[in-house]
Structure formats: C-alpha cells, structure tokens
Amino acid sequence: MPIKIALAGNPNCGKTTLFNHLTGANQYVGNWPGVTVEKKEGRLKSHDDVIIQDLPGIYSLSPYTLEEVVARNYLVTEKPDVILNIIDGTNIERNLYLTTQLIELGIPVVMAVNMIDLVRKNGDRIDVKKLGAALGCEVHTISALKGEGCIEAAEAAVKLAGKPRTAELPHVFTGSVEHAIAHIEESISDKVDPGLLRWYAIKLFERDEKVQQQLALPADLARHIDQHIADCEKELDDDAESIITNQRYTYIAGVVAKSVAKKRAVHSLTTSDKIDRVVTNRIAALPIFALVMAAVYAIAMGGTPISIGTMATEWTNEVLFGEIVPPAVEGFLTSIGCADWLVSLINDGIVTGVGAVLGFVPQMLVLFFLLSILEDVGYMARIAFIMDRIFRKFGLSGKSFIPMLIGTGCGVPGVMASRTIENDRDRKMTIMTTCFIPCGAKMPIIGLFAGAIFGGSTLVAVSAYFIGVAAIIVSGIILKKTKMFAGDPAPFVMELPAYHIPAWGNVLRATWERGWSFIKRAGTVILASTVVLWFLQGFGFTDGAFGMVEDNNNSLLAAIGGAVSFVFAPLGFGTWQATVATVTGLIAKENVVATLAQLFGYAGEVSENGEEIWGLIPTHFTALTAYSFMIFNLLCAPCFAAMGAIKREMNNGKWTAFAIGYMCVFAYAVSLMVYQIGGLITGEVSFGIGTVAALIVLAGMIWMLVRKNPYDGKEEQTLKASRMEAAR
Amino acid sequence: MKTLKDAKVGDVVTVARLHGEGPVKRRIMDMGITKGTVLKVQKVAPLGDPMELTVRGYELSVRKADAEMIELV
Numbered sequence: 001m002p003i004k005i006a007l008a009g010n011p012n013c014g015k016t017t018l019f020n021h022l023t024g025a026n027q028y029v030g031n032w033p034g035v036t037v038e039k040k041e042g043r044l045k046s047h048d049d050v051i052i053q054d055l056p057g058i059y060s061l062s063p064y065t066l067e068e069v070v071a072r073n074y075l076v077t078e079k080p081d082v083i084l085n086i087i088d089g090t091n092i093e094r095n096l097y098l099t100t101q102l103i104e105l106g107i108p109v110v111m112a113v114n115m116i117d118l119v120r121k122n123g124d125r126i127d128v129k130k131l132g133a134a135l136g137c138e139v140h141t142i143s144a145l146k147g148e149g150c151i152e153a154a155e156a157a158v159k160l161a162g163k164p165r166t167a168e169l170p171h172v173f174t175g176s177v178e179h180a181i182a183h184i185e186e187s188i189s190d191k192v193d194p195g196l197l198r199w200y201a202i203k204l205f206e207r208d209e210k211v212q213q214q215l216a217l218p219a220d221l222a223r224h225i226d227q228h229i230a231d232c233e234k235e236l237d238d239d240a241e242s243i244i245t246n247q248r249y250t251y252i253a254g255v256v257a258k259s260v261a262k263k264r265a266v267h268s269l270t271t272s273d274k275i276d277r278v279v280t281n282r283i284a285a286l287p288i289f290a291l292v293m294a295a296v297y298a299i300a301m302g303g304t305p306i307s308i309g310t311m312a313t314e315w316t317n318e319v320l321f322g323e324i325v326p327p328a329v330e331g332f333l334t335s336i337g338c339a340d341w342l343v344s345l346i347n348d349g350i351v352t353g354v355g356a357v358l359g360f361v362p363q364m365l366v367l368f369f370l371l372s373i374l375e376d377v378g379y380m381a382r383i384a385f386i387m388d389r390i391f392r393k394f395g396l397s398g399k400s401f402i403p404m405l406i407g408t409g410c411g412v413p414g415v416m417a418s419r420t421i422e423n424d425r426d427r428k429m430t431i432m433t434t435c436f437i438p439c440g441a442k443m444p445i446i447g448l449f450a451g452a453i454f455g456g457s458t459l460v461a462v463s464a465y466f467i468g469v470a471a472i473i474v475s476g477i478i479l480k481k482t483k484m485f486a487g488d489p490a491p492f493v494m495e496l497p498a499y500h501i502p503a504w505g506n507v508l509r510a511t512w513e514r515g516w517s518f519i520k521r522a523g524t525v526i527l528a529s530t531v532v533l534w535f536l537q538g539f540g541f542t543d544g545a546f547g548m549v550e551d552n553n554n555s556l557l558a559a560i561g562g563a564v565s566f567v568f569a570p571l572g573f574g575t576w577q578a579t580v581a582t583v584t585g586l587i588a589k590e591n592v593v594a595t596l597a598q599l600f601g602y603a604g605e606v607s608e609n610g611e612e613i614w615g616l617i618p619t620h621f622t623a624l625t626a627y628s629f630m631i632f633n634l635l636c637a638p639c640f641a642a643m644g645a646i647k648r649e650m651n652n653g654k655w656t657a658f659a660i661g662y663m664c665v666f667a668y669a670v671s672l673m674v675y676q677i678g679g680l681i682t683g684e685v686s687f688g689i690g691t692v693a694a695l696i697v698l699a700g701m702i703w704m705l706v707r708k709n710p711y712d713g714k715e716e717q718t719l720k721a722s723r724m725e726a727a728r
Numbered sequence: 729m730k731t732l733k734d735a736k737v738g739d740v741v742t743v744a745r746l747h748g749e750g751p752v753k754r755r756i757m758d759m760g761i762t763k764g765t766v767l768k769v770q771k772v773a774p775l776g777d778p779m780e781l782t783v784r785g786y787e788l789s790v791r792k793a794d795a796e797m798i799e800l801v
Contacts, residue, residue, distance in 0.1 A: 059755075060754075062754050064751035064755065090785075091785060092785075094759065094783075094784055097758065097760065238763070241753075242762070242763070245754070245757040249760060250762075273770075281774075282771070282772070381789075385773055385778065385780065388773065388777070388778055388789075388791070389776060389778070390775065392791070492778065492790075492794070493756055493788065495786065495787065495788055496780060496787040497786075497787075498786075498787075
C-alpha cells in the first residue's frame with residue numbers, strides 16, 4: 001500500500017509550487033467527485049510508493065464552503081497517513097489557524113513553514129522548536145520557490161506516516177470550554193472513531209450541522225450536549241462557533257508572541273503595500289486596470305503586428321489547416337484507395353471541423369499565459385477588488401469580470417476563466433452569462449448584416465455589445481431572485497495576497513493545463529458533433545434514393561431545417577435557410593455567414609463578413625428580421641466548443657442543460673420582442689397572437705426585474721434580531 | 729453602535745463583537761477578525777466599496793455590507 005500524504009494549507013501559501021516541486025511531472029489532475037473543485041494527485045519524486053494528495057486551498061475546516069467540505073470529508077473519511085501542512089511564514093498567524101484544526105484530526109501533522117527566505121529577508125525569526133512544541137508537531141522551514149528544504153519536509157512526513165501521535169494535543173481552549181468538550185467526548189466515545197473523538201466533540205460544540213446530521217445522535221443525548229454548550233455560551237456571552245474561533249486565535253497569538261520575533265512594526269509599509277498604493281489608488285486604479293487589460297487583449301487576440309496569439313492562430317487556420325493538412329490527408333487517403341465518402345468525412349468533416357477549433361489554440365495559450373501571470377503575481381485579486389462594486393449590483397462579484405472580458409475574444413477561455421471564482425453560485429451564474437458577450441467569431445455575423453442591410457453602420461456592432469452587456473445584467477437580476485441562486489449571501493471576504501514575482505513553472509504549467517483541456521475537448525465533443533453535422537449536411541434523398549447529395553438543398557439538414565423552421569416564424573426568420581445557418585452556427589459562429597451564402601445559392605468563396613452576398617441578403621431579410629436573426633444568433637446557445645467548456649466547468653449534466661436552455665430561451669424571448677413589437681411600430685407585423693405573446697414576455701421580464709427578492713427578507717430579519725439582542 | 733462601516737481610511741480600530749450568523753460571520757472570523765482584534769483600514773476601492781483592511785499582518789478586502797456586522801469598541 002502506498003503512503004498517502006495530504007498537502008493542506010491556505011490559498012496563496014505556495015502550496016501549488018511545493019506540490020509541483022515534490023511531484024514533478026507525475027501528476028494527475030481531475031475533479032473531486034461531483035463538484036468542480038480541482039483534485040490533484042502525484043507521486044513523490046524518486047519515491048514511487050508515496051502519493052501526494054493536494055487538497056484545495058482553504059482557510060478553515062468550516063462546513064460552509066465547497067472547498068472546505070471537500071477537504072474535511074477527505075481528511076475524515078479517507079484518512080491519509082500523514083498531513084503536510086504548509087504555512088506562509090510571512091503570514092503566520094492566520095495560517096496557524098488552520099493548523100490548530102488539522103491537529104485535531106488524529107492524523108500525524110508535519111508543518112512546513114514556507115517562504116522562509118522572505119522571512120529572513122524581512123529580518124524576522126521563527127523559533128521552530130517552540131512553534132512545534134506549542135502545536136505538538138514537527139516543524140520544517142522551506143522555500144518552495146527555491147526548492148529549499150522541500151524534499152526533507154516530505155521525507156519527514158513519510159517517516160511519520162501512520163504513526164500514532166505521541167505528543168499530547170495542546171489545550172487550545174479555556175477551562176470551561178475544554179470542560180464542555182471533555183463532556184461531549186465522553187458521551188459520544190462509543191459512537192465515533194477514537195482518533196477523531198476530539199474533532200467530533202469540537203464540531204458538535206460548534207453546532208456544526210453537517211456533523212450533527214452525520215452522527216444523528218438520539219434526541220436526549222443531543223439535548224444533554226446542548227445544555228453543556230448553552231452553559232458555556234452563557235458564561236462567555238457569545239455563541240459557540242465564535243467562542244471556538246476566538247479562542248483558537250487567542251491561543252495562536254500567544255504561540256506567535258513566544259516563537260516569532262518580528263523586526264518590523266506591525267503597520268509599516270512593505271514593497272507590496274507600496275505597489276498597491278499605486279495600483280489600487282482611488283483615481284489611478286481604473287485607468288491602470290484598463291491599460292493592463294488592453295495590453296493582455298492586444299497581445300493575445302489583437303491586430304496582427306502586436307499580437308503573437310493572432311499571428312499564430314492565423315497561421316494555424318490558413319496554412320496548417322488550410323494548405324498543409326487537408327491536401328496531405330486527401331492525397332494520403334486517395335493513394336490508399338479510400339472511398340469518396342470516407343475522404344469527404346475525414347477531410348470536410350473532421351479535419352475542417354476540428355481544425356477550426358484547434359486554430360484557436362495558439363491565441364488561447366497566449367491568453368492563458370498572460371492571465372496566469374496576472375493571477376500568480378496577485379493582480380487578479382485586485383481586479384476583483386476594484387470591480388466588485390459594479391458586479392454585485394446584479395448578483396455577481398468582482399471576480400466575474402475577468403471571464404466576461406476574455407469572452408469578448410472567445411467564450412471558451414472565458415468560461416474556463418470562471419474557475420477562479422470560489423463561490424459556487426457566482427461561478428455558475430458567470431458561466432451562464434459569459435457567452436452573451438459577442439465573441440470574435442460572432443463578429444462576421446454582425447459584419448454581414450451591418451454591411452448588407454444597415455449601410456455599414458458601426459451602430460450595429462455597438463448595439464450588439466450593448467445587448468450582450470444588457471443580457472448579462474438582466475439575467476443576473478432575474479436569476480438572483482430565483483430559488484436556485486437564492487440563499488445565504490456569498491461572503492466576499494477576500495484576501496489580497498502580497499505581490500510577488502511570478503513562479504514561471506507554475507505559470508507555464510497552468511497555461512498548459514488549461515490549453516490541454518481545450519485540445520482534449522476538440523478531440524471529443526467537437527469531433528463527434530462535426531461528424532454528425534457533416535453527415536446531415538452531406539447526405540439526403542435525391543429522387544427517392546438515399547445517398548450523398550451534391551446540392552445541400554437536398555440534404556437531411558435542409559429537410560430537418562425546413563421541418564423545424566416554424567419555430568422561428570414568430571421571430572421573423574422562419575425560413576429553412578436561416579434555421580440551418582443557426583444550426584451550423586453551433587459548430588462555430590463564423591459558419592453562419594458561409595452557410596447563408598451557400599444556401600442562398602452563391603457558389604464562390606465568401607470573405608469573412610460575406611461582402612459577396614450583401615446583394616442577396618435584402619431579398620431574404622428585412623431590416624427587422626435581419627436584426628432579430630442577428631440577436632438570436634448572438635445570444636442563443638454558443639458554439640459546441642463553448643458548450644463543451646460550460647459542461648466541463650459546470651461538471652453536472654443538469655446545470656449544463658439548464659445553462660444552455662436558459663440562453664436559448666432568453667435569446668428567443670429577446671428576438672420575439674424585437675420582431676413583434678418592433679414590427680408593430682414599423683407596420684411590418686400586424687397585431688396578432690405573436691404580438692400578445694411578445695407583450696406578455698416583456699411584462700413578465702419587467703416583473704422579474706423589479707419584483708422584490710422573495711428570498712431576501714429572511715436574512716435581514718435574523719440580522720435585525722441579533723442586533724436587538726446585542727443592544728439589550 | 730459604531731461599526732467598521734463607519735471607520736475612515738487610516739483608522740486603527742478594535743473589534744468589539746460580530747453580528748449576524750452563518751457562513752458570512754464564520755468566514756469573517758476564520759479570516760482572523762475576532763473579538764479584540766486590531767484592524768487598520770487601509771483604503772476604500774475606487775468605486776467606494778469594498779474596503780481594504782490590515783488584519784493580523786495581511787490584507788483583506790471586505791464589503792461595506794459585511795463590515796456593518798463588525799461592531800467596534
């Protein structure tokens with residue numbers, strides 16, 4: 001049986017760096033079962049029988065956040081052989097708070113005080129012996145960034161693995177609390193694992209609901225325990241949860257006072273503070289932020305001369321998947337005597353479809369690289385700090401801004417960037433709304449109609465962005481008031497980590513991990529969907545016989561499009577061509593223009609914004625139906641690649657379906673209102689069922705926007721009640 | 729009752745008590761804001777909310793709505 005070391009520590013304590021240093025390339029990255037919390041596992045370098053399990057970065061073992069619940073369930077039920085607890089030496093007080101909880105789990109703990117080089121540079125001194133004695137565990141000092149002492153700390157953990165604890169647990173709490181805990185321990189000693197007795201007792205004292213449910217104690221025993229807790233609460237004039245937290249911190253303050261000698265006065269300025277004075281300055285913060293984002297955007301997906309990302313992507317699209325791969329594949333397939341249909345499937349279906357998606361990879365790698373730097377340096381937290389005020393207005397937090405910004409380039413990395421949002425509800429809502437922003441691939445659609453119908457007016461593009469932003473705001477407000485997104489307000493209590501020079505290894509690894517997950521998807525979801533569409537587009541019935549069709553007007557896709565086009569009739573574009581174009585837009589949004597060209601009988605090659613068919617468009621669309629069609633295609637389900645990203649980030653089939661369904665319904669509602677109400681004004685549509693439906697939708701939307709949040713009142717009342725109690 | 733929401737930039741204040749309950753309160757406590765903790769208000773974000781505090785030697789951002797739950801001495 002391999003030894004399992006659990007790596008635990010606060011966010012920003014250097015855990016990732018240490019994990020990478022200890023495991024090298026031997027990593028497995030996945031998700032914890034059922035949740036989108038990343039799970040990383042790896043083998044200790046040159047110790048094949050030692051597995052290191054990286055736990056999510058957490059501040060506490062409270063039952064309230066997903067990461068904390070995942071971590072504590074793992075520690076309690078899977079029982080790793082030893083815990084390696086990483087502590088940021090420059091921020092020791094808060095880091096030790098988690099340690100006081102980890103040592104209660106009955107698993108041996110080795111403390112690794114990280115960033116010891118910085119501690120020394122600051123002129124501070126940590127007395128390792130005193131620190132270890134006060135917490136009853138072995139302490140090592142390391143610098144994960146420089147690789148100093150890491151292997152030694154891991155080997156010390158290996159030595160301790162599975163050994164029972166020898167040192168007695170420190171008495172963290174005061175007399176009456178320890179007394180109550182001892183009573184609880186006594187009354188549940190036959191019901192829990194002896195190693196976890198103290199942990200369970202403390203959790204019961206805290207009235208931890210998850211533990212109460214798990215143990216399901218008989219009512220009289222629960223009442224008996226509650227009496228002990230109530231006595232303590234009365235004596236100390238506070239609630240049990242606060243008592244425990246307060247006393248842990250009091251104990252730590254005592255330990256730190258004895259074992260850490262700080263050179264600097266507590267409130268003096270560090271380099272990080274000085275940077276922050278400029279970067280989050282009240283006046284300069286927003287302009288600086290705009291500059292940083294403009295630079296990231298320009299380098300990753302801007303114009304060709306500056307943007308490395310765009311140049312690489314253009315090369316992949318035009319040269320690699322344009323001039324090199326397809327002829328080579330075709331040549332090879334013909335030479336081995338493949339059937340025509342198979343050549344077509346592989347070249348027109350798979351190579352073109354997957355190639356179109358892989359073309360985005362270089363741009364995305366550049367983007368991910370730059371974002372990883374911003375993340376690693378500590379700037380992301382500042383962006384959230386600056387933008388929070390705006391986003392909380394519609395139920396999101398400052399952290400939702402990054403995905404949306406990236407979404408203007410491509411929805412896929414946009415959705416993936418939502419990972420940095422810890423709060424589950426905020427993250428889900430961000431995933432659901434990010435794709436409303438017009439991405440790069442939607443620009444040709446806008447260009448086509450702006451040029452063909454609106455005389456090239458730039459207002460069309462501006463209105464598209466405006467509608468995208470409005471869709472996010474409206475959705476935020478509406479969804480916030482639904483049961484799914486209601487509940488306790490998400491705490492936005494966020495650490496602003498000290499700035500530091502990026503750890504390049506981490507940055508490159510993060511870039512690659514995100515890029516690779518995208519490439520993998522191109523090989524699965526996208527591959528499958530392109531094959532299906534290729535089939536539907538290329539096959540059909542001609543003269544009663546089924547086979548490959550030359551003219552795709554006869555294809556199955558055309559037949560299906562014709563059959564379902566009635567759905568879009570109330571939106572003004574119920575033709576099979578528009579329907580099919582919408583469907584092919586699901587492969588990649590830029591397909592819409594080419595499909596329309598093809599279906600309207602234009603034989604030649606079309607440029608990106610379809611200039612060649614501008615003359616044909618007015619015969620099929622009026623200004624109003626064109627606008628309605630454009631809005632629907634901008635807001636409805638994104639391309640398969642983005643849907644794949646949504647599925648991965650939601651990590652739940654129901655939520656994925658809900659997100660995509662919501663987008664489609666929302667798009668339909670908006671287009672319906674635009675066409676029906678707009679048409680009534682211009683005289684294009686006469687008053688009828690459609691108009692009534694549109695008015696009902698409009699009224700419903702306004703009602704959902706302005707109604708009082710039905711889930712709001714409860715918390716205010718409890719807050720008021722506790723205030724009144726405090727006043728007494 | 730004076731709360732953290734009323735504190736000005738540059739103020740050094742002491743926590744008297746925390747109000748509210750559930751996840752938000754626990755999170756605030758877990759981050760080290762407990763009875764008797766000394767906090768310094770570093771700055772307020774460009775748009776007026778949230779605020780940045782120095783707590784136990786590190787920087788923490790808290791929304792004003794949550795700061796209202798923190799009663800000061």
